Amino acid sequence: MVGQIIKKQLLLLLRSRVQLLLLIGLPIILIAILGTALSSFMEGGTVEIDLKIALIEEEDEQEQIDRFIRDADEKGLPAEAVAEIRSSVAQITPIQTLKESVFGNESMEDIIKLKLANADEIEKLLEDGSYSTIIEVPKNFTYDMLHFLIFAEDVHPSLKVYQNEAALGASIVQEMLEQYQEQFTIGSFVSEKGMELQVAEIGEQQFGEIISINQEKPTSARDYYAIGMAVMNVLFIASTIGTIAFQEKKNHVFNRIILANVSRWIYFIGIFLSGTIIGFLHLLIIFGFSRIFYGVTWPDLLAFFAVTLAFAVAVGGVAVLLTAICYRINSEMITNFFSSIVVTIFATLGGSFFAIGKLSSFVQLLGDLTPNGAAMSAYLGIIRGEGLADISNHLLFLIIFAVVLIVAAAFSFPKRGSAA
Amino acid sequence: MLELVDLSKKFKHMYAVKNLNMFIEKGEIIGLLGPNGAGKSTAISMLSSLIEPTEGDVRFHNKSIIKNPAPLRKIIGVVPQEIALYEDLTAEENLQFFGKIYRLKGQLLKRKVDEVLEQIGLTDRRRDIVKTFSGGMKRRLNIGVAMLHEPELIIMDEPTVGIDPQSRNYILETVKRLNQEKQMTVLYTSHYMEEVEYLCDRIYIMDKGNMIASGTKDEIKRILSAEKTILIQAELLNDTFINFLHENPTINRVIKEEKEITIMVPKEINIFPILVKMAEDAKIELNSVDIKIPTLEDVFLHLTGRALRD
Numbered sequence: 235m236v237g238q239i240i241k242k243q244l245l246l247l248l249r250s251r252v253q254l255l256l257l258i259g260l261p262i263i264l265i266a267i268l269g270t271a272l273s274s275f276m277e278g279g280t281v282e283i284d285l286k287i288a289l290i291e292e293e294d295e296q297e298q299i300d301r302f303i304r305d306a307d308e309k310g311l312p313a314e315a316v317a318e319i320r321s322s323v324a325q326i327t328p329i330q331t332l333k334e335s336v337f338g339n340e341s342m343e344d345i346i347k348l349k350l351a352n353a354d355e356i357e358k359l360l361e362d363g364s365y366s367t368i369i370e371v372p373k374n375f376t377y378d379m380l381h382f383l384i385f386a387e388d389v390h391p392s393l394k395v396y397q398n399e400a401a402l403g404a405s406i407v408q409e410m411l412e413q414y415q416e417q418f419t420i421g422s423f424v425s426e427k428g429m430e431l432q433v434a435e436i437g438e439q440q441f442g443e444i445i446s447i448n449q450e451k452p453t454s455a456r457d458y459y460a461i462g463m464a465v466m467n468v469l470f471i472a473s474t475i476g477t478i479a480f481q482e483k484k485n486h487v488f489n490r491i492i493l494a495n496v497s498r499w500i501y502f503i504g505i506f507l508s509g510t511i512i513g514f515l516h517l518l519i520i521f522g523f524s525r526i527f528y529g530v531t532w533p534d535l536l537a538f539f540a541v542t543l544a545f546a547v548a549v550g551g552v553a554v555l556l557t558a559i560c561y562r563i564n565s566e567m568i569t570n571f572f573s574s575i576v577v578t579i580f581a582t583l584g585g586s587f588f589a590i591g592k593l594s595s596f597v598q599l600l601g602d603l604t605p606n607g608a609a610m611s612a613y614l615g616i617i618r619g620e621g622l623a624d625i626s627n628h629l630l631f632l633i634i635f636a637v638v639l640i641v642a643a644a645f646s647f648p649k650r651g652s653a654a
Numbered sequence: 655m656l657e658l659v660d661l662s663k664k665f666k667h668m669y670a671v672k673n674l675n676m677f678i679e680k681g682e683i684i685g686l687l688g689p690n691g692a693g694k695s696t697a698i699s700m701l702s703s704l705i706e707p708t709e710g711d712v713r714f715h716n717k718s719i720i721k722n723p724a725p726l727r728k729i730i731g732v733v734p735q736e737i738a739l740y741e742d743l744t745a746e747e748n749l750q751f752f753g754k755i756y757r758l759k760g761q762l763l764k765r766k767v768d769e770v771l772e773q774i775g776l777t778d779r780r781r782d783i784v785k786t787f788s789g790g791m792k793r794r795l796n797i798g799v800a801m802l803h804e805p806e807l808i809i810m811d812e813p814t815v816g817i818d819p820q821s822r823n824y825i826l827e828t829v830k831r832l833n834q835e836k837q838m839t840v841l842y843t844s845h846y847m848e849e850v851e852y853l854c855d856r857i858y859i860m861d862k863g864n865m866i867a868s869g870t871k872d873e874i875k876r877i878l879s880a881e882k883t884i885l886i887q888a889e890l891l892n893d894t895f896i897n898f899l900h901e902n903p904t905i906n907r908v909i910k911e912e913k914e915i916t917i918m919v920p921k922e923i924n925i926f927p928i929l930v931k932m933a934e935d936a937k938i939e940l941n942s943v944d945i946k947i948p949t950l951e952d953v954f955l956h957l958t959g960r961a962l963r964d
Contacts, residue, residue: 238754242740249742249783486738489704490799494755495727 235496239504240511246478247512257470261463261520268463269456269528285403287337288349288359288368295329298377306384319384328379329371336414360396367407370394453617460524461613462586465545465606467520468513469580472549473573475509476556480566488561502554502647506640509553514546530617537622538613544632545609551639552605558643580604585611602628605635655680655839656701656726656807661710663696670696672863674710678807678841683833685854686843687950693863694843695735698811701841702732731805735812737792738799741785745776745795748784749802756803766802773828774798790821797825801832807839808832814849822849829853847950859954866957875948877956881906883946884925886915888938895936902928909955916946918956 247253306319337348351359359368371393378391395411397404482488491501521542524530532538552572559568583600584607585591591598591611601607612628622629661674671693678684688694699705701712703723711718712726719726739748749767758766771777774794784792797813810829814822826849832838844850850857857874859867867874888895891913899908899917904925907918919925926943933940946952 235755238751242743242751245747246740246742486734486736487740489734490732490738490752491755492704493702493727493730493732494752494803495724496755 235500236504236507239501240508243475243478243504243508244512247474253474257467257474257516258519261467262523264463265456265459265520265524265528268459269454285346285367285407286349286365287346287407288351288355288365289329289333289337290351290353290356290359290368290370291329292353292371293373293375295327295376298374299323299327299380302377302380302384305381322384323380326380326383328376332369332414336410363398366398366404367411368396368398369411370396453614456524456528457530457617458589458614460521460528460530461610461617462581462584464517464520464524465584465609465613466577466581466586468516468545468549469552469577469606470573471513471516472509472552472556473569473577475505475512475553476560476569476572477566479505479553479557480560480569483561483564498647502558502644505557506550506554506643508550510546510550513549513553514542517542517546532616533619534616534621537616537620537625540622540629541609541612541616541625541632544612544629544636545605548605548609548632548636548639551636551643555639555643555646558646561648562646580606583607584609602631605632608632608635655715657713657716658697658701659711659713661697661700661707661712663693663700663705664708669863671700671707674860674865676858676865676868678839680806680839681833681837682856683829683840683842683854685850685857686841686860687845687847687850687857687954688843688860689845689954691862692845692860694860695811696863697860698732698809698841698843702730702809703727729806731800731803731808733797733800733808733810733813735815737796739784739792739795742783744781744783745771745787745798746780748795748799752799753802758803766804770798770801773801773831775824788818788821790817790824793817793821793825794828797828804836805838807841809841811843812845813842814844814846826852847954851950857950859950859957861954861958867953871950874950874953877953880921881918881956882921883948883952883955884917884919884929885942885944885946886917886929887913887941887943888915888933889913889941890938891915892936892938895932895938898932898936902932904928907955916952916955918952 303320303323306316306323311319333348333350337346349359349365353370356368356370359365372391375391375393378389381387382389382391393411395408397408479488482491488501492498521530521532521538556569556572560566581587582590583597584604585601586606591601591607602611608628608631612625612632615625615628656678658674658676661671662669663671674693674697676684676686686694686697696705700707703712703719703726706720712720714726717725740751743751746767749770750763753763753766768777771780774797776791776795776798779787779791784795787795793813797810800808800810813829814825817825829840829842830853833840840853842850842853851871854871856870857868858865859874867877891910896908896910896915899905899915904923905917905919907916909916917925929940929943
């Protein structure tokens with residue numbers, strides 16, 4: 235019985251050519267227009283980053299460490315203390331850390347080109363103009379740093395940083411250096427309080443936040459608008475199903491179904507499943523088309539299908555709620571309101587037109603509380619290389635959203651048929 | 655078989671149907687007559703379990719179906735006044751969908767669809783989209799859907815509204831045939847007197863939510879046994895003449911239409927000389943004055959003072 239209701243809904247939708255054109259043709263055209271028109275704008279934000287950094291060391295770091303250990307030996311400290319200092323110092327190599335863990339990190343090698351230069355090359359490097367940042371490590375830097383960290387002496391070693399404001403990514407290097415500096419400040423604090431120095435050890439994990447510029451696959455404008463238009467347009471499936479269902483009431487077909495001893499819950503489930511299945515197919519068609527013609531690919535197909543299914547279930551929930559309200563108030567005003575006002579608001583908040591969530595975290599949260607916004611965040615996550623676990627919060631939201639709407643619809647659905 | 659007991663339906667502060675009593679026996683064709691807004695469709699909606707009555711009961715084989723309508727729903731087919739079809743599907747797709755809704759399957763469904771298409775004369779249009787059909791064809795399909803599962807009782811709510819005379823005759827003949835050949839019980843509502851007179855064994859007449867008369871055709875016409883209906887036709891009917899008619903104490907009812915006036919007078923009164931005198935005084939020329947054989951329309955006129963199609 236439910237199958238008959240779904241089959242009939244599919245047939246009715248297929249026969250309505252204008253509706254089909256709007257539901258499928260329009261998003262495809264919009265993806266092409268927006269994806270092309272805004273590609274330079276979008277891809278300006280996700281352009282391939284190529285940071286050139288030069289590092290000039292005026293004195294070898296190991297020599298400075300050896301010198302510091304000799305100082306420690308001469309201080310007349312107990313043998314255990316000297317042994318401990320020796321083991322700690324082996325781990326405090328600020329310049330080596332900067333070269334290997336910060337700029338030389340494996341995950342950064344596609345982004346950062348680090349040149350190790352001599353002190354006499356500085357003029358040439360400054361004139362070159364292609365370097366985002368030139369870092370000059372003065373004599374005694376590591377030596378002073380160790381005195382500062384281990385003996386808390388009043389010395390303030392500092393790096394000379396030349397930033398090329400015109401070059402791309404200068405601010406990124408600055409941020410990395412600030413984090414680097416922060417770690418050593420923490421190190422100093424730890425040292426002052428007599429805590430284990432290892433807790434402030436600088437490793438690549440400390441620079442985890444830098445991942446934001448280390449995207450394996452940046453989102454292109456076509457990717458973005460394929461998702462944006464698909465998640466927006468599928469909401470129209472819900473209002474279309476609601477409109478078809480209300481026509482059934484208006485034309486007294488619903489009464490005929492009820493008089494055939496079909497439970498209203500069968501009809502209710504039929505509407506919900508129709509919304510879900512048609513929504514699912516609609517998303518597959520749009521994304522399939524985007525795959526073939528716009529090259530929108532999904533690194534994790536399992537996650538893609540999970541999001542598509544969860545979103546389709548949410549669309550089914552919206553469809554059945556709209557139907558229930560139409561039946562309750564005996565008007566299709568609500569489907570018109572939904573398709574003209576609510577979809578526009580949801581699409582804007584959800585980021586279908588532009589990445590509104592970047593304005594503030596509150597706007598992003600609002601967007602993620604719309605079904606299309608949650609689906610969009612999840613899809614973008616997949617494109618960026620995230621897995622199911624990373625987007626599970628959005629999946630959970632979509633399922634909860636659908637359940638709440640289905641329960642609300644069940645309470646609003648009329649008990650019998652309608653008077654003539 | 656089916657009985658309505660003191661059935662009422664109140665919408666907000668107004669009764670659409672009030673204290674309705676009627677019964678339907680197996681194999682009968684029952685007419686439910688009344689002008690638009692009389693409450694026929696509301697009565698049918700309650701009778702077929704689509705809406706719950708405010709008061710009263712609907713009893714099927716002596717059991718109330720208000721709370722448990724399933725036994726009644728199994729044996730009824732309803733032809734609504736509206737075209738309750740999917741206009742974007744073909745005639746065959748409509749019949750298949752509703753057939754499956756009525757739990758018909760496989761070969762049985764196929765046979766029933768073919769049979770119904772034959773009965774309603776749409777076999778050669780079975781694969782055409784319904785919205786390309788004429789009004790009459792849609793009406794026939796509307797009836798066909800209700801016949802698919804061979805209901806014992808078919809309820810037809812004004813099934814001939816807005817169609818051409820040929821389709822109308824086809825539908826009336828179909829109803830007669832269903833009753834005679836398949837012993838289907840029919841409840842037929844209409845505001846066309848001649849349809850009800852042609853089809854029905856017993857008649858109920860409703861007006862403004864109330865049942866105002868019931869019985870066989872002859873019983874109802876006998877309501878007019880004390881009166882005769884006279885039809886006056888004249889050129890240039892004027893207000894003076896109509897006022898004379900209204901003022902005459904022997905004339906019980908005066909109904910004016912465009913070029914004719916219907917009056918009702920006691921059988922024993924010879925009204926002709928009076929009418930001729932009135933016409934002379936009002937300076938009009940009478941074309942004809944006829945005594946009519948009483949019809950159900952005249953009964954309705956007698957009972958309500960209004961024509962059925964007012």
